[in-house]
Amino acid sequence: MEKIRLNAPLSKEAAEKLRAGDTCLISGVIYTARDAAHKRLCELVEKGEALPFPIEDSVIYFVGPSPAKPGAVIGSAGPTTSYRMDAYSPILLRLGHRGMIGKGARSREVIEAMKENKAVYFGAIGGCGALLAKCIKKSEIIAYEDLGAEAIRRLEVEDFPVTVVIDTLGNNLYELRENVSSVR
């Protein structure tokens, strides 16, 4: 299967071309955030304060990596389950946040916000943190160091492998898989 090369930050135009089921390799700058960081980001939005990274066209990776060994860029770094971010993602999507990388199902509210704001939800393979970490070339904590694994990191990635799970039209690979149930 031909893999689509994408740059992060991700433009609206590039996002709109993607379809559920496409496999992609992302290169560029992405940010990590999971439960606690999302809560803080949304509190900043509510107060009208600046976010710690440019949100427009941003790609956020839902991950809390394990600590880097001496000399390593990062530890194990696979995706966490995305539905726990469902309460927060629409708030960020309305600000132009373009791509989310995680695993698992999303809520109707998130999918509606994705359609309205032309955003994409990517899946990375859960439980493959050692493999995925190889695509992370640089990692730097830029906010909320007190959160430990949950701090926001700026990552530079090269050919980070993902699958488009939900596209800008709301097509959902988890529902499309009904089509492949003939394989059982």
Add this chain to the structure above:
Amino acid sequence: MREISAGLISETIARLCIEANIKLPEDIKCALECGENREEYPVAKEIISCIRENYSIAEGTNVPICQDTGMAIIFLELGQEVHITGGDLYTAINEGVRKGYGEGYLRKSVVRDPLRRVNTGDNTPAVIHTDIVPGDKLKITVAPKGFGSENMSKIAMLKPSDGEQGVKDFIVSAVEAAGPNPCPPIVIGVGIGGSFESCALMAKKALMRPVDESNPDPYYADMEKELLERINALGIGPQGFGGKTTALGLNIIAAPTHIAGLPAAVNISCHVTRHKTEVL
């Protein structure tokens, strides 16, 4: 009385925490290999291939298989003729967890309070389950448990009239509801009977049994086989992208229960179902 020092217990726990997080048990590796061979759908085949490559990289480079290095669940079988010296048992265990998660560069994933949510910074405290048994040995099992899958677990207080069919349907519906969230292919621990809390604990203990071993009671061994087939026919597949390999194994533990009750618990675990045991 045989003496075992608290220091030895700490050292052992620390080592088991690291080893369990880096090296996947052989039974899971075999089940993944079988899954990859059985899959015809290319997407499913490729995902399992990545999963297998991942655990090889982890083992080869001493990096955790998954970034969620879990809450440290500790099972103890403490011989009643053992005397712990030089400190108390549970402090020694938590000291071992602190050391293992620190020295092993494992993720610290525990918050002190469920609602105020401040990370303890060292992955303590562990969840400790102790059985007192005959003899003068201490058997320690460390099972780091990730919560992506733990969150998909369920318990039901069914009625006796729900019977075997009710229990089976509950188990399958729990897996179906979990869908892609717990990182399939999953491993499923089932508790049937007992009381509310013991049923959940049986489900957890069922995850400690290798997936290639059946329940010793043929009645439950058949049920395990039937449920695994039903679950793998759901079509969820690796990562929820479709396929035949939704679960690698399903283990049941059953126990006596009350005349009014039929508790059933499903503890879901991901393809990184880790546990390591040592006997002192």
